[in-house]
Amino acid sequence: GAGVSQSPRYKVAKRGQDVALRCDPISGHVSLFWYQQALGQGPEFLTYFQNEAQLDKSGLPSDRFFAERPEGSVSTLKIQRTQQEDSAVYLCASSSLAGGVGDTQYFGPGTRLTVL
Amino acid sequence: DQQVKQNSPSLSVQEGRISILNCDYTNSMFDYFLWYKKYPAEGPTFLISISSIKDKNEDGRFTVFLNKSAKHLSLHIVPSQPGDSAVYFCAASAQKLVFGQGTRLTINP
Numbered sequence: 269g270a271g272v273s274q275s276p277r278y279k280v281a282k283r284g285q286d287v288a289l290r291c292d293p294i295s296g297h298v299s300l301f302w303y304q305q306a307l308g309q310g311p312e313f314l315t316y317f318q319n320e321a322q323l324d325k326s327g328l329p330s331d332r333f334f335a336e337r338p339e340g341s342v343s344t345l346k347i348q349r350t351q352q353e354d355s356a357v358y359l360c361a362s363s364s365l366a367g368g369v370g371d372t373q374y375f376g377p378g379t380r381l382t383v384l
Numbered sequence: 385d386q387q388v389k390q391n392s393p394s395l396s397v398q399e400g401r402i403s404i405l406n407c408d409y410t411n412s413m414f415d416y417f418l419w420y421k422k423y424p425a426e427g428p429t430f431l432i433s434i435s436s437i438k439d440k441n442e443d444g445r446f447t448v449f450l451n452k453s454a455k456h457l458s459l460h461i462v463p464s465q466p467g468d469s470a471v472y473f474c475a476a477s478a479q480k481l482v483f484g485q486g487t488r489l490t491i492n493p
Contacts, residue, residue, distance in 0.1 A: 272427070301480065310388075310473050310483030311428070324480065359427055361481075372418065373481060375427035 272376035274360050280382045281350045289345045289379045293362030300343050301373060302335055303359040311359050317343060318366050350383045357381075387411050388476050390484035398492050403461040405487050407474035410455060414476035419448060419459045422471045422486070431472075432459070464491045 273292045281287050293300050299318055303311035304327075313327040319340035328335070332350075337343040347354055357380050361373035389408045397403045405419075415436045420428035434441040434448045434457070441448050447460045461468055469491045475481040 274427075303481075303483075308485075310390075310475075310485050311481070313480040313482070316480055327480075361427075371416070371477065371479075372430055372433055374430060375420070377425070377427045 272360055272362055272374055274358075274376040274379050276379060277377060278380050278382075280384065282384055283351060285350055286346065286348045287350055287381065289347075289358050289381070291343045291345070291360030291362075291376060293341065293343070293360070294364075294374060295341075297362035297364050297374075298366045299363045299371070299373075300337055301361045301363075302343070302345050303361065304329075305357040305359055305378070307356075314345070314358075347381075350381075352383050355381055355383045385410075386485075388474060388482045388484040390472075390474060390487050392487050393485070394488040394490070396490045396492060397464050399466060400463045403459075403464045403468065403489055403491070405459040405461075405472050405474075405489065407457050407459075407484050408455060409457075409476050409482075411476070411478070411482075412455070413478050414482075416477040417448070417450060417457050418475045418477065418481070419446075420473045420475060421468075422473060428473060461489075466491050466493055 302314040305311040315335045316324040317337040332348045334346045357378040359378045361375045363371045363373045365371040418433040419431040422428045450457045471486045474484045
């Protein structure tokens with residue numbers, strides 16, 4: 269595709285609901301990353317996939333957060349029992365290389381999650 | 385502990401002048417540095433990058449300088465244009481990206 273796409277662009281959830289956020293990376297990109305951006309802050313790393321393998325999930329804030337990329341392309345970030353502190357913009361990025369120097373990540377437009 | 389810092393939350397520059405955005409980092413393991421530009425309601429857009437083996441990279445109006453001994457990088461935009469008004473993030477890579485807090489650049493006509 270032309271770029272990274274994410275859906276939905278905006279999501280409002282009641283506290284306690286489960287949400288699923290989708291990311292379509294650039295076609296053929298090996299690596300996929302999820303970031304969380306709070307208001308007025310820079311994005312913060314959540315998790316990283318190389319093809320279908322989740323190689324790093326050190327940034328996931330709690331076990332309520334779960335990500336998958338079963339076929340090595342589309343990825344879903346799931347948040348269970350959402351809480352108000354989960355309100356943020358969730359960004360997905362992809363890169364063509366499998367890590368290493370010079371691996372530029374390209375970002376999608378993000379999903380703005382608001383938990384009431 | 386903030387590994388990447390942008391100490392200026394905002395910067396205002398007159399059109400046609402040079403804009404200089406600064407970024408400091410603490411982790412000497414970072415091997416690749418990037419600048420992203422972000423407009424409201426959009427994701428960060430890649431602007432320019434530099435490998436740790438270089439000290440300068442230039443692309444049109446944008447130049448990034450890296451001073452490894454000082455753990456400091458800067459982005460120069462010259463001449464600045466109104467369309468450059470956005471939030472700029474520096475990021476450092478050790479595979480995953482670590483971002484600074486961003487600097488809001490405003491170019492005044």
